[in-house]
Amino acid sequence: MNASSKSGSGKSGSGFKMIVAGGGIGGLSAALGLANKGCTVTVLEQAAQFGEIGAGIQIGPNAFHAMDYLGVGQAGRDKAVYIDKLVMMDATTGGMVAQMPVDEPFRQRFGNPYAVIHRADLHGVLHDACMAHPAITLVNTQRVMGYENTGSGARVATESGQVFEGDGIIGCDGVRSKIREQLTGGDELRLSGHVAYRAVLPIEQMPEDMRWNAATLWAGPKCHMVHYPLQGWKTFNLVATFQTDVSDVGTNEPGTREEILSRFPNVVDRVRKVLETPTEWRRWVLGDREPIENWTDGSVTLLGDAAHPTHQYFAQGACMALEDSVCLADKIEHCGGDLHRAFQEYQAERIVRAYRVVLSSRMLGKVYHAQGVERLIRNSVMGAKTPGQFYDGLEWLYGGTGLNSGLVQTETAA
Numbered sequence: 287m288n289a290s291s292k293s294g295s296g297k298s299g300s301g302f303k304m305i306v307a308g309g310g311i312g313g314l315s316a317a318l319g320l321a322n323k324g325c326t327v328t329v330l331e332q333a334a335q336f337g338e339i340g341a342g343i344q345i346g347p348n349a350f351h352a353m354d355y356l357g358v359g360q361a362g363r364d365k366a367v368y369i370d371k372l373v374m375m376d377a378t379t380g381g382m383v384a385q386m387p388v389d390e391p392f393r394q395r396f397g398n399p400y401a402v403i404h405r406a407d408l409h410g411v412l413h414d415a416c417m418a419h420p421a422i423t424l425v426n427t428q429r430v431m432g433y434e435n436t437g438s439g440a441r442v443a444t445e446s447g448q449v450f451e452g453d454g455i456i457g458c459d460g461v462r463s464k465i466r467e468q469l470t471g472g473d474e475l476r477l478s479g480h481v482a483y484r485a486v487l488p489i490e491q492m493p494e495d496m497r498w499n500a501a502t503l504w505a506g507p508k509c510h511m512v513h514y515p516l517q518g519w520k521t522f523n524l525v526a527t528f529q530t531d532v533s534d535v536g537t538n539e540p541g542t543r544e545e546i547l548s549r550f551p552n553v554v555d556r557v558r559k560v561l562e563t564p565t566e567w568r569r570w571v572l573g574d575r576e577p578i579e580n581w582t583d584g585s586v587t588l589l590g591d592a593a594h595p596t597h598q599y600f601a602q603g604a605c606m607a608l609e610d611s612v613c614l615a616d617k618i619e620h621c622g623g624d625l626h627r628a629f630q631e632y633q634a635e636r637i638v639r640a641y642r643v644v645l646s647s648r649m650l651g652k653v654y655h656a657q658g659v660e661r662l663i664r665n666s667v668m669g670a671k672t673p674g675q676f677y678d679g680l681e682w683l684y685g686g687t688g689l690n691s692g693l694v695q696t697e698t699a700a
């Protein structure tokens with residue numbers, strides 16, 4: 287076990303002692319939000335080290351609003367690459383379907399940028415802030431197995447046989463959450479048949495005529511490929527997704543060039559050329575879960591993918607986890623010492639917004655993978671949209687963090 291603890295911690299403000307299960311983007315942002323409100327927080331992470339996979343992530347203005355609230359907005363902005371637009375290309379013809387600028391007028395409208403960032407950088411910003419916070423303790427190699435409400439709070443047991451007790455438990459243990467499993471009685475992972483391959487290419491391996499300052503999506507029949515620059519333009523992030531009839535569950539397994547190429551049979555040469563380039567692909571079988579109307583059991587609640595796992599098509603899963611953390615922190619600050627009330631208000635406020643993302647992501651998967659006449663309709667409808675029409679349609683998402691109280695202040699505006 288490796289526990290990184292800082293001196294000077296103690297109860298103040300709301301004064302709750304909180305246990306966070308899982309140290310991903312959701313768990314670390316939750317810890318930060320709670321500690322900023324006066325809680326003392328212990329984060330239990332199953333892995334031997336806190337970290338993230340080597341891949342990119344897109345983050346919308348709503349994520350930056352949330353990071354501002356958590357006090358890490360500028361640190362995140364310093365690591366990001368600022369793309370000019372989101373582009374959809376038709377992978378069967380090579381023609382452009384639509385583009386949405388995310389340049390200055392977009393940033394003005396939504397108060398923060400749309401950006402891409404390496405996951406390790408985003409996670410690192412949160413990790414640094416947690417390490418620097420005197421009220422947060424990060425503990426590795428602790429796989430949470432289950433929880434128990436005690437009447438005065440709750441406790442979790444870990445695989446190593448240890449028990450951690452607090453006033454409240456936040457399950458941030460991802461799509462295969464043990465906390466959720468117990469809380470729901472074990473709801474099924476919904477296997478979509480979608481498989482994602484990921485790779486990061488050194489910039490010089492990306493064809494020069496495709497080094498666009500954009501998050502670009504090549505939409506093909508039952509498949510699509512996404513690419514964007516990362517790490518100060520040193521690398522390009524690639525994600526190639528296809529539909530198949532997999533029934534297994536896989537995470538971060540080695541993938542093969544043969545499989546990926548066989549799933550993109552009818553795409554233009556420039557897409558194939560990119561898919562042929564990586565020497566190493568990692569493979570994920572994607573799943574989400576049906577929405578549920580309750581995330582809370584007494585002194586235990588869920589956050590991030592544990593609460594609302596989603597497909598990546600809206601590029602919002604991590605953004606939602608960051609938003610959850612803001613909302614939870616806000617509710618705890620204003621609950622008058624009643625943690626159960628805070629959890630109930632938190633889930634009531636988050637459920638509609640987070641599941642709107644989950645269901646919209648499923649729908650977007652169909653749009654991206656359209657074929658035949660559906661593809662023609664998609665191209666016609668999306669191609670006719672003006673930037674203003676795109677922005678109006680996204681106001682609900684990017685216009686805030688989803689906090690009804692609207693209290694979010696950005697670091698830059700403050």
Ligand SMILES: Cc1cc2nc3c(=O)[nH]c(=O)nc-3n(C[C@H](O)[C@H](O)[C@H](O)COP(=O)(O)OP(=O)(O)OC[C@H]3O[C@@H](n4cnc5c(N)ncnc54)[C@H](O)[C@@H]3O)c2cc1C
Nearest residue numbers: 308310311312332344430460590591598601602603604605
């Ligand atoms: C291909 C792909 C692309 C994506 N692109 C985007 C994007 O562009 N933008 C975006 O916002 N989102 C994106 N997402 C979604 C995003 O990655 C997730 O929503 C986000 O990482 C969820 O964070 P989390 O902390 O809730 O869960 P996780 O990242 O899964 O973290 C869970 C943590 O808990 C730990 N853990 C698990 N079980 C236990 C246990 N029992 N005990 C203790 N610790 C445990 C894990 O080791 C991990 O550290 C994408 C997802 C995929 C698959």
